Amino acid sequence: MAFKYGGYAGQVLEVDLTRGKTFNKPLDAGLVRDYLGGAGFCSRVLYDEIGPRTRPLGPENVLIIAAGPLTGTLFPQASRHVVAAKSPLTDIWGEAHAAGHWGAELKFAGFDAIIVRGRSPRPVYLWIDDGKAKIKDAKRLWGHDVYETDAMIKEEFGDGSIKLLYIGQAGENLVRYAAVMNDLDRAAARTGMGAVMGSKRLKAVAVRGTRDIPIAKPENYMKLMDEFHVKMLADPFTQGRADYGTPSLVELMNEIGRLPTRNYQTGVFEHAEEIGGKTIRRKYLVKARADFACLQRCGRYTCVPEGPYKYIGGSPEYETLSCVGSKCGIGDVESILYAHHLCNRYGMDTCSFGGTVAWAMECYERGIITPKDTGGLDLKFGNHGSMVQLVHMVAFRKGFGNLLAEGSYHAAQKIGRGTEKYVMAIKKQEIAGQDGRAQKSMGLGNATAARGADHLYGFPVLDEVGFDKAIRERFGAKYLPEIGQKLNPKYKGLMVKECEDFAVVVESVGVCKYGTMIPPTFFYPDILGALNATTGMGLKGRDLRKIGERIVNLNRMFNVREGIRRKDDTLPERLLKEPSPEGPPKGHVVELDEMLDEYYKLRGWDLKTGIPTRAKLRALGLEFTLKDLPRRGAA
């Protein structure tokens, strides 16, 4: 019964919602040796099970929720799980990650992953209690927001320690950027995984467990973890994160001209301080609240004590402050805090929501979208009342909200009239709070990310502010100083490639990008040490790097099969042709083509098409994808 390796629960829960059945299956040891778990596990299972004929919101789509071998362990920030499926927003590879306590509890309940297939005839939720799963009726939960659903299920079982993952009304109403939420305010936000869950009529997954996560080498394990904890706490970044969380990035990004403002028309926002980390800490912070095994505690609770935007709950991250705030020209911080709270309750990605509203606002100011379209709603930049109203309208698909629920790409396709020009999306997904003109690596990383616009897939941030020491360690001293200069496109192909390979490993073992990507405290040798002590797999450093490259290439092949080519690895015209108007990046655009050439060369992908070469796929053990390569001349 016990699994071959430590760290893993050793079981996968397969759920057939059409037939209303669940199956406990043993975890495939060969598969986790090649793909680890988490994001890597999903990449392989979904490649085999779905494809171009899969409709993202059809019953044939497959939704996976997976933890990694380090999720629920003592590795710093080992709290992550991934939700993956074909995306209804981008129509390609979809995945989203979240922290919290749910992923750890899934493993204590005896499972590494849940694979959900089919569609239930009526709303249901899953109840997983110590290795046993049951599909239960969710009729009375349907229509309730995340906070209410959380309270109702805990009350039903009379146990406040149950961990929950759920969708809100946005997921039920198939908003294309609906999130899968957990532990109230944690969001697997991007690529519309909540809509996929809603299309399956799966409202929630409740877990509770008393099982062990076994440790392969307990004698070394504690000493190693003690060392990691000391190292993490000693990092000067940790205290800053603990004090301010990511909102302090508002001020920093504004300083380097990377804070997207008024739908990316500029990277400098005159109200940055009013919506930044210092203001939020001084006026609204309740306390820092950590996710499972997290030493950095960037999660926090905030509250607006009175007025129309009154609430208490989870606090927004930098991306929300930028997408719902500066991108929409909004400097009223209480409205942003409240809109974030509402998005969490309804289960909706704040990045895509804010990006879509910002697109509509620019079109409105230019007179392309009129009050006739919006139902009289005034959408001038900075109108926070309208923005907050739109949260409700999108979640329930009311009036103009019904159009915005499609995301800016699909909405612009529907409305036409030249509104397409102002869509700040890549592969149909809105860019988060990152202006690539002010940091070239971020421009490239957004263009190459497998799930559409995404700063996190590679998360190249070491050129942001003086991480030369880590750059030397991770990429080599010979690339300095250019690689560390954020406005210089040189060597950014290398940086993004290496960052992507490492980031997917981080997301496959179940730990956080804070502590691995930034601050760059832990790298391959540390992950390797933890993985081997925990699992006993006996992996080598080169194995781990190869696994990372394998997962990135498999995600790429998933997208190649969907028709994605070099032409799609691009940025909105604004970032390629309109020079940044002010601040340090003034006069800069993203020199995408030269960076892409370097990136493809290093990846072993065809320069013209962006398709992985046969040799590369073979070298990575991805022979099973060769059959899906387009025939010569057809690419």
Place this chain on the structure above:
Amino acid sequence: MPYLYGDSLKCTGCRICELYCSLCHERVLNPKKARLRVVRAEPAIDKPMACRQCADPPCAKVCPTSAITRNEKADIVIVSEPKCIGCGACVEACPFGVIWLHPDRKVAIKCDLCRACVTRCPVDALSVVTSEQFADKKRVDLVSRLKPILMERIPVPRG
């Protein structure tokens, strides 16, 4: 009488203490086998809870096999696992809910004040204190807070 105190103002709810506790006592990672629990109550409460090593422990009084005793030398309340029959009477008797049954072995487990968690809490939310120390600290804190008012009553020369 020292006991493990968890400060809910400092605690962030990361539960690293639960993991270390289970690792030290059981060589596995399993919060349900830990001797302390962090209770999360919305909104914004995280409170580590563990045995208070009572002077007159009700768990010991109700134990039918006398498995629970107060060890005066170590100054803690101890469960003798061989004597424990897993009846759970102690669980019912404890007013704090800080003794429970091991999920596999079904014997009562509770904090033995080993301090493995105390040194490893990333925010110093855990400490081993006595009620005397606690009261001392409270008195001193209160007087410091009142100092400006108290100072006004002292006839020191004011310029």
